[in-house]
Amino acid sequence: MPCCHQSRTPANITPDYVQALQDESRIRAEKIGSGNWYWSFISDDKIALQKSLEGAQSAYEKALATDNELKAKIAEGEAQRKEDEEMLDESGETSEQMLGSKRLLEGEIEGLRRELATYSENDPTELERKGREAVEWKAAAELCTDDVYSMEGWLKDTTGGGEAVTALLKDTYGAEWDEEAGGLKELVR
DSSP: OOEEEOSOOOTTOOHHHHHHHHHTTSSEEEEETTEEEEEEOHHHHHHHHHHHHHHHHHHHHHHHHHHHHHHHHHHHHHHHHHHHHHHHHHHTOOHHHHHHHHHHHHHHHHHHHHHHHHTGGGOHHHHHHHHHHHHHHHHHHHHHHHHHHHHHHHHHHHHTOOHHHHHHHHHHHGGGEETTTTEEOOOOO
16 A cells, blocks of 8 residues: 655655655655655565565575585594594604604605715716707807808908918917917817
8 A cells, every 4th residue: 555745744754864765765756746756665665575585595595505515624624634643543653753754754855866966967868968068069169160260261361461460360369279280279079
């Protein structure tokens, strides 16, 4: 049964109160002509309460499911703990003794790693890698040596050679100068 009021409201109902009721969807308002009409249906309140109840029941069911899940995990954890304690009882060691054993074994592993590192020079894969690097370096050195010979030939051709050029090359090459060949020492094969 609708309850209708025209915009002429009793003195104790303020416009702020009416606005608050509208904001909470407790009343409906409509402008008809020059006046505002407000009404409220009891069924609207019932529907709103029913939705609130359904929301609360849904939240309760979710909370209950979460609670059951957590209880199951706690039971599982306790069972695992009991199993671990039984295993410790069978071995005769306490957790402190096992931690001590663990630290001792970790120390042994670190020692073995250091010992293995000392043998890395004899490791076949390491030797193979070093061999590949040496071949690459030798190829790069030969390329540079070819460049040096080209520049040396150009210098001799433009200056006409002579003792001044030989002295300059001897000074530039330093310890790499080969007296017999009169030039740069050959790479070791």
